[in-house]
Amino acid sequence: MDTIFHEQQEGSLCAQHCLNALLQGQYFSPVDLADIAQQLDESEREQMAVGGIETEEYRRFMEQPSNNFDDSGFFSIQVIEKGLSVWGLHLLPYNSQDPVAATARSNPVEMNAYICNFREHWLAIRKLGYQWFNLNSLLTGPELISDTYLSLFLTQLQQEGYSIFIITGNLPECEADSLLKVIPANQPIKPKLINEKNIKKKVTDSDVKQALEASKNDIDADDKILQETLKKSMEGYFYDETLPSSSSNSTEVKETEDKPIVTPSHEEIRSKRLAFLSKLECSSSDKSDANQTTDSEKCNGCDVLQKEQKVNGPEISDEGNDEDMLKQAIAMSMEGLG
Structure with missing residues (x-):
């Protein structure tokens, strides 16, 4: 058998392998077959050119x-x-x-030999x-076929x-022909398909691919949760005191990945603040006339502020309270905008 x-x-050099196996020697290389193919291409081109190189058929052929x-x-x-034919x-x-x-x-x-083709694969x-x-x-390696099995194999x-x-x-x-006439071959073990060596590899590659896909899905899920959290934390209005006074009175829009975040202009903040203070004063006046609240309970914001003062230190002056109330009013107005 050796x-x-x-x-x-x-690669896809089965035509070369088929010819060399048929002739029992390394008679053809890919270069040899490519030269033959180019000669055939040139012969076909010359035949097509007989009808004229300006024709539509010749152009499509080229x-x-x-x-x-x-x-x-x-x-x-x-x-x-x-x-x-050589x-x-x-x-x-x-x-x-x-x-025949x-x-x-x-x-x-x-017969002496056959060659077979299926889906561009050649064998001898x-x-x-x-x-x-x-x-x-x-x-x-070569596979021994009995005379009886040859007909079944071709069928x-x-x-x-x-x-x-x-x-x-x-x-x-x-x-091989001369030697096997003297000493016939004996093949107790049939050769295997060479692609059987790659079956386990393909299974392994598939498992790795599935594992990588699962890992990617987990990462995507975690990333989605993180993005949702960031988006929620960034929703609403944000005020930057460092903005120049010459900023446009129109609302500026900053787009995030999923939802735009709108930054209010100075004019909008001022209008909201004045409206809130006016409402606060009216509310305080009504509550004072009805004797339902004390001076220290002018609004929820002031109540919170006074509680913090009792814990953190002595009471501050009325002027300080007014200033703090103004800051608290601004903060609450921002919450109202959100």
Whole structure:
């Protein structure tokens, strides 16, 4: 089995792996196949130019990417067929009406090799010595196929959607073919798909992704709570005594993330203050006439102030009380604005 040439999948270079496995040697590189693809592109361009390079068909053709290869390493069946023609080999569709195809369908072991394609993946099946091998580059190594199983295997590939081509012509001689005619291969353990190595990794990556997503959700929730708290603490009016007197009489609007915070102008504060003091004086006068309050209980704000004075120190003068009452009135007017 060690003498059988087998390339494991690299990128999207399955066309290269398929050809080299079929020919049993490193005959084609990505550069070789790209050169063939470019030759095919140039030939197609010349054919389209026959109708005129000013036509709409030619313009659309030139705008389209190549159908023969791309940067990922994909190569079309035309590239594979062109590469095989160098060795005198040709492709024949498995389901064609050609007599050779009919023979292959009735007795697959009569052929020398097949190549199959499904969703742009190419694989080779070849007879080496007197035995058949699946040389799929997605396997860790060549897979021995019995003559009996070969027909079932090809039928299975067709049912899965594979396109199957028969290789016609004489394949080049190789060491594995000569050796296996003398010493047939024995394979007690079948090779595995190379992507099985990545299954656990994919599961692990999925778990990590879920954990990161959950962590992100927790952070977003905490951040939302913090933002709500900040927003509530910033709602209402804010007065800055350092504002210049030349500020606009119109209300200034400062936008936050979710709700604008409005800063009152000096004129609005003055109007609110005067209205509050006028209301306070009327209220004090009414209460005095009805004998329902004492002089020290002119308003709730004064009551609070006097309680603090009794705790913190001696009473202050009437002039001081008036000034403090004015400050308290301003503070309460600000609360009224909020």
